[in-house]
Every structure is written in structure tokens, then in C-alpha cells.
Amino acid sequence: MNMLKKISKSVLVLAVMLVASCSDRLSEINENPNGIDPATANPNLMMPEVMNNAARGYLELGYGDVAGVAQHIQHDGWFSGINHYDWGPQDWSGWYNMLRNNEFLYKRSVELNYKFHQGVALTMRSFIFGVITDLWGDAPYTSAVKGDQSNEFLKPGFDSQEVIYKGIIADLKAASALFATKDATGYTAGYDIFYAGNPTSWQKFANTLLLRYYMRVSEKMPAEAKAGIEAIYASGVYMKTPAEDAVMNYIGATAGNSWPGAVAFDQEQSNFRRKKPAQTLLNSLMTNSDPRLKVWFAPVYVRWVADPTLATPVDEFIRKDGVIMQGTRYLTDVVFNAEVKKGVKFTRHYNPKLYTGTLDTNEYVGVPPGLRQPDYYNNNPTPGQTVQNQHVSQLADAYRGSSGGLLKARLASSAETAFILAEAAQKGWAVGTAATHYNAGVKNSLETWGVGSQYDAYIAKPGVAYNNTLERIMEQKWIASWTAATEAWFDYRRTGLPALKAGQASAEPVLPVRFNYGDNEVNFNRTNADDAINKLETTKHSGLRGKNSQWSKPWVIQGTGKPW
Known part of the structure; x- marks a missing residue:
């Protein structure tokens, strides 16, 4: 009988010890090793x-x-x-x-x-x-x-x-x-x-x-x-030079920490291809031969050329350095890009006497805002998203990248600051002269995009x-x-x-x-x-x-x- 009591007491002590041990273990388990303790x-x-x-x-x-x-x-x-x-x-x-x-x-x-x-x-x-x-x-x-x-x-x-x-x-x-x-x-x-x-x-x-x-x-x-x-x-304490801009550089290791639309993480490269310059912005840049134009945008792959001797309204096939590429109505972005970098010029002729539409024959062509079918613009022979529109500009090659160079998220800039002060000065507020701040805004922007020398x-x-x-x-x-x-x-x-x-x-x-x-x-x-x-x-x-x-x-x- 005494032995049974001793056994019972031993079991009770062991049970208490086990409960206590489990309680400690549960506390340890419930502490998230990856969480942040606010304290x-x-x-x-x-x-x-x-x-x-x-x-x-x-x-x-x-x-x-x-x-x-x-x-x-x-x-x-x-x-x-x-x-x-x-x-x-x-x-x-x-x-x-x-x-x-x-x-x-x-x-x-x-x-x-x-x-x-x-x-x-x-x-x-x-x-x-x-x-x-x-x-x-x-x-x-x-x-x-x-x-x-x-x-x-x-x-x-x-x-x-x-x-x-x-x-x-x-x-x-x-x-x-x-x-x-x-x-x-x-x-x-x-x-x-x-x-x-x-x-x-x-x-x-x-x-x-x-x-x-x-x-x-x-x-x-x-x-x-x-x-x-x-x-x-x-x-006097505000941004005055591009070096003071609030910017974040991209890492470029994954799609999540890369520039949006980086082609390294987009096998079809469709996110890059579908972005086109708006004609509104392009018109302003081209009117004043803005040096930022070539930094931001690429020339069209195939430029329209007026040819009154052409027997048809438009060439069916594109021309490489002036010679028709029989059977070739278009090339892929990858092929075009490689050829253009070698100095090859692609064109497509049209007869202005026979063609009844409107064509943009400029080296840089944007998409006008709010078109019903923008993929057909400028007589694109390949509407849709499978192949890029060879008669409309794309963004500059820099924007295919994942990180580095111009690829920065900019939260505020010295150019913005200068233009704000220019507007304030024009209102008659005591902030100096509008012309001085306006000129600083233009200069800061050009320097930001690497064309300050112009x-x-x-x-x-x-x-x-x-x-x-x-x-x-x-x-x-x-x-x-x-x-x-x-x-x-x-x-x-x-x-x-x-x-x-x-x-x-x-x-x-x-x-x-x-x-x-x-x-x-x-x-x-x-x-x-x-x-x-x-x-x-x-x-x-x-x-x-x-x-x-x-x-x-x-x-x-x-x-x-x-x-x-």
C-alpha cells in the first residue's frame, strides 16, 4: 500500500514536470523566430x-x-x-x-x-x-x-x-x-x-x-x-542640384526589385514593347530638338519614305538599306535591334499620290493619346501584341534593363524645386526671379538625364x-x-x-x-x-x-x- 502511494506521488510529480516542460516548450514554439519584437x-x-x-x-x-x-x-x-x-x-x-x-x-x-x-x-x-x-x-x-x-x-x-x-x-x-x-x-x-x-x-x-x-x-x-x-x-535648405534628388536605385536581382518591365524577367518582352511615347510629349521634344529625346526614346525601326514612282500605295515588304527584302513584311524586335545597332537602315516606301491615309514619316513617332485601336497606328502591318509596331518608336534601350544608369525611382528633384520657385516668383512672391529659377529647372533636368552639356x-x-x-x-x-x-x-x-x-x-x-x-x-x-x-x-x-x-x-x- 505504501509502495502504491509512493508510485502515485511519483507519477503526479512527473506529470507536473511534463506539463511545466510542455508549457515552456509551447512558449518557445509560439515565439516567431522571424518576427520582430516591438520592444x-x-x-x-x-x-x-x-x-x-x-x-x-x-x-x-x-x-x-x-x-x-x-x-x-x-x-x-x-x-x-x-x-x-x-x-x-x-x-x-x-x-x-x-x-x-x-x-x-x-x-x-x-x-x-x-x-x-x-x-x-x-x-x-x-x-x-x-x-x-x-x-x-x-x-x-x-x-x-x-x-x-x-x-x-x-x-x-x-x-x-x-x-x-x-x-x-x-x-x-x-x-x-x-x-x-x-x-x-x-x-x-x-x-x-x-x-x-x-x-x-x-x-x-x-x-x-x-x-x-x-x-x-x-x-x-x-x-x-x-x-x-x-x-x-x-x-536656402532645399534641393538645388541633381545630386541632391531623392532617388532609389534598383537592385536588379529579381523581377520584384528590378525596373518595371525589365526584359530579363519577361521572356516575351511584351511589357517593354507595349509602352510607347505619347505623341503629345514627342511633339514638344521634337519641336525644340530637345536633347532628352534620344535618351528616352528610340527611332522607329522602319521609317516611311515618300516615293511617287511606286506602283502601289505602299510597299508590301520592308527595305534593308534601300533594297526590298522579298517576302519580309516585318522582323522581330530582337532582330531589328541587332541590325540597327550595326548601322542598318530599314524603310518602307509609299506613294503619296495613291495612298489615301495619313502617315508619320518622322524618325521618331509616338502614339496619339486615346486612339481606339493604337496597335494599328501609322499603318502597322502587324497589329496586336505578338510583334512590335515597326513604324512607331519604342522606349530607349535603357528601359529594357533591370537596374543601373537612368533606372531610378525619383521621389522629388531639384528640377521640380526650381520650377516651383519659378512659379512662386511669377506670382510675385519673395523668392528671387522667375527666369533664374526657370533656367535652373531646365538645366537640372538636362543634367539629370546626362545631356547637361547641351x-x-x-x-x-x-x-x-x-x-x-x-x-x-x-x-x-x-x-x-x-x-x-x-x-x-x-x-x-x-x-x-x-x-x-x-x-x-x-x-x-x-x-x-x-x-x-x-x-x-x-x-x-x-x-x-x-x-x-x-x-x-x-x-x-x-x-x-x-x-x-x-x-x-x-x-x-x-x-x-x-x-x-
Whole structure:
């Protein structure tokens, strides 16, 4: 009996020990070895994630759908979104995911009293919220990214654009003050992918963004915009040279960290081929023999040549160095590219007396905006996406690449800064002379794209030289925003310049002014989304979508009469 009691006690002790051991093991198992403990997280590790995603997202807008609105680019395949603004509901969750990571970065930096990291977080928060409100209008701001704090924030209210822009400006001022201390305590080399931990460079970035947003609201908040821009100019702390631009280089190891459409990760190369220069931009470049033309775009593979002796309206086959290639109506992009690099000239003749259509015989040919069938343009013998249009220019070979050289995501630039100051000066604000800033903007852009040596000849051209008009400033600013076309779109929306026109296949005869709120917000945060939608200004172009349309006006342009 005593032996049984001893055995029972031993079993009980063993059981307790096993339970305790299992409990310890479960605790170990439930600790994610790949997760970040908020209590010990290193802010350096969070910075590149936020910066990389924001830069990539911004580039993909300015090189994608928005490049179509700004008429920098047109597509000749999968073209309705780019060319016709045929947009459905647009989801913003990717931008709010960036904000969640950024909020973690900011809180941890405050806990550690890392001034540099706080400044970075405030600057990136401003940049990301700026993109959101610029694109959509009213949006969750004061209640955003707080879902982990209370259930009431799971369906956040939408703040007005006025509140958001004022908050952006306040955060950028705070960031600038933090960077002004030059305190980079806690920074570890290699984790700042924009400026390598340089507080002065970040302060210039923050102040350049301040210039951007002051000018953005200048029609709605003129006194604040004037005072703010004058103060930044007086400080002298803002981007002045291309070396100070906020850019991110691509790694180029995978499709996800390479330039969009890199042919190394696209066997068919269709993503590269479908991007074509918009004729609107090309016309401006060709009119003034702009040296950036050859940097950005390639000549047509096969140039049309007028030949009144031709017995037929057009050659059936292409010509190689003037000799007809019997049976060859086209070649592939790969073959054309290799031959052209050897100096071979391809042409196709037409008889202007017999051909009843219109042909563009220039060396550089773009796609006019909003065509119904852009793949047929300029009498393309191979419409569709299987082979490139040999009679329309493609982007320059550099844009086939994965990384390096010109392939950078540019968030803000010294050229943009100079054009903002030129506009401010033209308004009569105390920021120096408009001509000086305009010339600096042109020069900075040319230097950015490697053709700065041609500045003197270019600026002297009658179509380029400053002529005391806002139209001239905005045209050059529009050109300089290549691959960052979101700024060109928002400038157009604010000023109506350049005087861009929608194409024939656009659902409305004018350019859109915003993105539509996404289904997630409309379906799952309906009360707040409806409230924001009702604050939009319905226009005669809003169409069947009603207020939540890309042609309904958000607060920032309501009452301005712009852009149409």
C-alpha cells in the first residue's frame, strides 16, 4: 500500500514536470523566430522597407496609368487604363500597409529618442499620405493605422483634404527641425537607401516636399502657401542640384526589385514593347530638338519614305538599306535591334499620290493619346501584341534593363524645386526671379538625364527661352517629370497646363482628376466612404459612376475652375 502511494506521488510529480516542460516548450514554439519584437526592434531594419515600397509605388504610378493621363506614355496593347482612363475602383491598401510599417518605425524611434529616424518616419508619412490624398481625395488620416489600438479604428473616419494637407505640412516642418540638429544617433550604415544617413540631405528632401505641398494648396490656402514657400527659400535648405534628388536605385536581382518591365524577367518582352511615347510629349521634344529625346526614346525601326514612282500605295515588304527584302513584311524586335545597332537602315516606301491615309514619316513617332485601336497606328502591318509596331518608336534601350544608369525611382528633384520657385516668383512672391529659377529647372533636368552639356544651346531656343508666362514654366516642368508623371498630373489638375486633351476613345472629352475609391472602402467602411464621396463635386463629366468618378472634383480643386 505504501509502495502504491509512493508510485502515485511519483507519477503526479512527473506529470507536473511534463506539463511545466510542455508549457515552456509551447512558449518557445509560439515565439516567431522571424518576427520582430516591438520592444527590441531596431529602427534601422524598418527604414529600407518603407522607403523601397514608397519609391517603387510612386515610380509605378508615374511610369504607368498616370503617365497615360499626363500623356508621357501610351500603350498599344492592354491600353484602356493608360490611354482611355477606363478605371474601376482603385484599392489603396498597399499605401496604407506602408503607413503601418512606417508608424512602427516612428514609435520605436521616439522610444529610443533617435531624432534622425523620427525625421525619416515623419517625412515618409507625409510623402505616403500625400500620394493617397492627391490620388483619391478625403481619406483616413487622424484615425488611420490604429486598428491595433481599438475596434473603433477598424472602420476609420475620412479626414478632409484640407486637414490632411495641413497635417502633412506640420509633419514636414517637424521633420526638417529634427534633421537640422544633424543628430544621426543610432543610425547604422547601409540602411538608408536614399541618402546614406545624411541628415542635411534629408532636410533638403523634407523642405522640397514642403514646397510641393504648399504649391499644391496655393489656390485654396494662398496666404499659408506664400508664407511657407518664402520661408523655405529664405532658409536656402532645399534641393538645388541633381545630386541632391531623392532617388532609389534598383537592385536588379529579381523581377520584384528590378525596373518595371525589365526584359530579363519577361521572356516575351511584351511589357517593354507595349509602352510607347505619347505623341503629345514627342511633339514638344521634337519641336525644340530637345536633347532628352534620344535618351528616352528610340527611332522607329522602319521609317516611311515618300516615293511617287511606286506602283502601289505602299510597299508590301520592308527595305534593308534601300533594297526590298522579298517576302519580309516585318522582323522581330530582337532582330531589328541587332541590325540597327550595326548601322542598318530599314524603310518602307509609299506613294503619296495613291495612298489615301495619313502617315508619320518622322524618325521618331509616338502614339496619339486615346486612339481606339493604337496597335494599328501609322499603318502597322502587324497589329496586336505578338510583334512590335515597326513604324512607331519604342522606349530607349535603357528601359529594357533591370537596374543601373537612368533606372531610378525619383521621389522629388531639384528640377521640380526650381520650377516651383519659378512659379512662386511669377506670382510675385519673395523668392528671387522667375527666369533664374526657370533656367535652373531646365538645366537640372538636362543634367539629370546626362545631356547637361547641351544646356546653352537648348535654353536659347525660342520655344524654350523663358518668356514670362506660366505656360512656359509648366511645359518644361511637365517634360522634366518623365517617369514621375504624378506631379505633372497634379500640376495639370491645379493649373490646366499644359493644355492636354483627352483622346477620341476616352469616356469623357476631358482628363480625369482623381482615382475612384476602392470596393473595400465602399463595401466595408460604407458610412465613412459615403460621407467622403458626398463631399466630391459632381461635374458634367462624372458620368454613370456618379460622385465616385475619376471626373468628380476633390476639395483641392473645387471652386478653382481648373483644370476644366
